[in-house]
Amino acid sequence: MRVLVIGANGQIGSRLVHRLHDAGHNPVAMVRKEEQVERFNEYEIETVLADLEEDFSHAYQDIDAVVFTAGSGADTPKSQTKVIDRDGAMKAINESEKAGVDRFIMVSALKANRDLETWSEPMQHYYDAKAKADEHLRNSNLNYTVLMPGRLTNEEGTGKVELKERIDSKSITRDDVASVIVGLLDEEQSYGKSLELLQGETPIEQVIANLT
Ligand SMILES: NC(=O)c1ccc[n+]([C@@H]2O[C@H](COP(=O)([O-])OP(=O)(O)OC[C@H]3O[C@@H](n4cnc5c(N)ncnc54)[C@H](OP(=O)(O)O)[C@@H]3O)[C@@H](O)[C@H]2O)c1
Numbered sequence: 001m002r003v004l005v006i007g008a009n010g011q012i013g014s015r016l017v018h019r020l021h022d023a024g025h026n027p028v029a030m031v032r033k034e035e036q037v038e039r040f041n042e043y044e045i046e047t048v049l050a051d052l053e054e055d056f057s058h059a060y061q062d063i064d065a066v067v068f069t070a071g072s073g074a075d076t077p078k079s080q081t082k083v084i085d086r087d088g089a090m091k092a093i094n095e096s097e098k099a100g101v102d103r104f105i106m107v108s109a110l111k112a113n114r115d116l117e118t119w120s121e122p123m124q125h126y127y128d129a130k131a132k133a134d135e136h137l138r139n140s141n142l143n144y145t146v147l148m149p150g151r152l153t154n155e156e157g158t159g160k161v162e163l164k165e166r167i168d169s170k171s172i173t174r175d176d177v178a179s180v181i182v183g184l185l186d187e188e189q190s191y192g193k194s195l196e197l198l199q200g201e202t203p204i205e206q207v208i209a210n211l212t
Helices: 011-022 034-041 078-099 123-138 174-184 204-209
Strands: 002-006 026-031 046-049 065-068 103-107 143-149 151-153 160-164 171-173 193-199
Touching: 002 011, 011 026, 011 174, 026 034, 034 046, 065 078, 078 103, 078 123, 103 123, 103 174, 123 143, 143 174, 151 174, 160 174, 160 204, 171 174, 174 193, 174 204
Parallel strands: 002 026, 002 065, 026 046, 065 103, 103 143, 143 193, 151 171, 171 193
Antiparallel strands: 160 193
8 A cells, every 4th residue: 555654754654654664555755854765865765845734735746645643742842732633633634635545543632532631731732632632533534543551662663562442541652653664554454443452461463353
């Protein structure tokens, strides 16, 4: 599949682009700075320069699937969370519908769809933005999966996860999030589902094969 990765220069995004490439897909890394192109050129991975705060419709040339893994980051003002995590994601969904994209995977966050009132600021603000973008996707006509990983770590992936509609809070490596996205991409059992994702004891392939 030709997969547009929005947030490709990010920590999950860059891992994902390489995993997709290794798995025989054609990732298109959406980055917003000229100097970020080089790190993908080196591996003959296609890039597109585009910014979620501008018109980025040109990024959707012949795209089969979109993964949204962008984020405003923890060090930006609250207003930027709305601009990127909520509005940027919603625009990416709208553009996908316009361009006739079939598949959309949203990297959301664990508990973005529940217990919102239990979070204090600024986390409540972040979860609210994530929740609104996720809801917009659920109401779209795309074959979506909302993937809700727990706290992300940079340790090496174990290849073993839990992927369910509801799990108690734990963490997950970015490595394993990227691997799960590659596995879910053409897994129809994940269409129309919102799945929480955490480190677990079951190999990723088996977890995905067990989806019903
Ligand atoms: N941190 C956690 O524990 C946690 C837990 C669950 C879910 N998540 C979610 O997981 C996702 C990925 O996390 P991560 O750690 O990989 O994030 P990350 O490393 O911060 O990457 C985010 C990417 O978004 C890009 N971006 C920001 N503004 C943009 C814009 N205007 N146009 C285009 N791209 C833009 C950034 O571009 P630049 O590289 O140019 O800055 C960056 O590459 C995020 O949505 C995050 O909210 C995080």
